[in-house]
Amino acid sequence: MLHLHKKLNFCFVILLFVALASVYARKGAEVSFQQNYKVVWGNHHVFFLQHGREVQLSIDKTSGAGFRSKLDYASGFFQMRIKIPNKDSRGVVTAFYLTSRLYEHMGEKHDEIDFEFLGNNGEPHTLQTNIFANDEGGREQRHSLWFDPTIDFHTYGVLWNQHQIVFYVDEIPIRVFKNNSKVGVSYPWQEMHVTGSIWNGEPWASNGKRIDWNQAPFTAHFQGFNIHGCQNQNPSKYLCYSPRLWWNDHKHSELNPQQRKAYQYVTEKHLVYDYCSDRGQLHKECQIN
Numbered sequence: 001m002l003h004l005h006k007k008l009n010f011c012f013v014i015l016l017f018v019a020l021a022s023v024y025a026r027k028g029a030e031v032s033f034q035q036n037y038k039v040v041w042g043n044h045h046v047f048f049l050q051h052g053r054e055v056q057l058s059i060d061k062t063s064g065a066g067f068r069s070k071l072d073y074a075s076g077f078f079q080m081r082i083k084i085p086n087k088d089s090r091g092v093v094t095a096f097y098l099t100s101r102l103y104e105h106m107g108e109k110h111d112e113i114d115f116e117f118l119g120n121n122g123e124p125h126t127l128q129t130n131i132f133a134n135d136e137g138g139r140e141q142r143h144s145l146w147f148d149p150t151i152d153f154h155t156y157g158v159l160w161n162q163h164q165i166v167f168y169v170d171e172i173p174i175r176v177f178k179n180n181s182k183v184g185v186s187y188p189w190q191e192m193h194v195t196g197s198i199w200n201g202e203p204w205a206s207n208g209k210r211i212d213w214n215q216a217p218f219t220a221h222f223q224g225f226n227i228h229g230c231q232n233q234n235p236s237k238y239l240c241y242s243p244r245l246w247w248n249d250h251k252h253s254e255l256n257p258q259q260r261k262a263y264q265y266v267t268e269k270h271l272v273y274d275y276c277s278d279r280g281q282l283h284k285e286c287q288i289n
């Protein structure tokens, strides 16, 4: 009896050890904001929580705020956990994106891969995605989310390799943009940095309505500052296309059957706007398939 008791005790200790080890492994993988990112505007509207493992950006009448990665990347899998403002935040845009330039120069020929929350009032929350490929973009898609993004953190991710760009929401691929450069479709190729921001999107993000500043400040929370990306070391950019980087390997050259199913489901049920249905004649990729 005593013997069995000892055995059970031993098992328990082992289990506890395994559980703790996995917790530490997860925590250990979390890096602080400062390691990979820096604030680029609205310093007074940035607050650090959880020892720098969470960042709160806020916007009021005087300013919004934004941060960017210290380095630029030429391929990778970029993701962040985000919780958007829990108020009627029409006109306030919370964004997570990759861009080849600083925001001052947007609108010129640049590359960009965007997630944007167009804080709308009362309606199901809409997530807009867009892609700029050496141009002005205009490739908006909008999805109605199947959860309330103001209540909990959710993970928003972008895979960018030589074969495809995939937008993920909590592991579910919601959008795929193939590298069809062989048939003349432009594809993001410039080195990009990772950015998070909250800004005044009036009037385009609010359908012409005004931001209700009585509800300010509006705050968005960001977590997960690890970056899985290939730092662009000119002139050997092609190193960033090496299949030895896990996000470039064969597995990530297209969706697997399970992902394709999830993607089809989300497209059917949650895609509420697609530029191809609207301005498809302006974009070559809309004429493929």
Ligand SMILES: *[C@@H]1O[C@H](CO)[C@@H](O)[C@H](O)[C@H]1NC(C)=O
Residues within 6 Å of the ligand: 161, 162, 163, 179, 180, 181, 182, 187, 188, 189
């Ligand atoms: C897109 O694909 C072509 C091959 O079809 C390749 O040469 C090119 O490097 C790819 N572009 C990027 C940015 O990965």
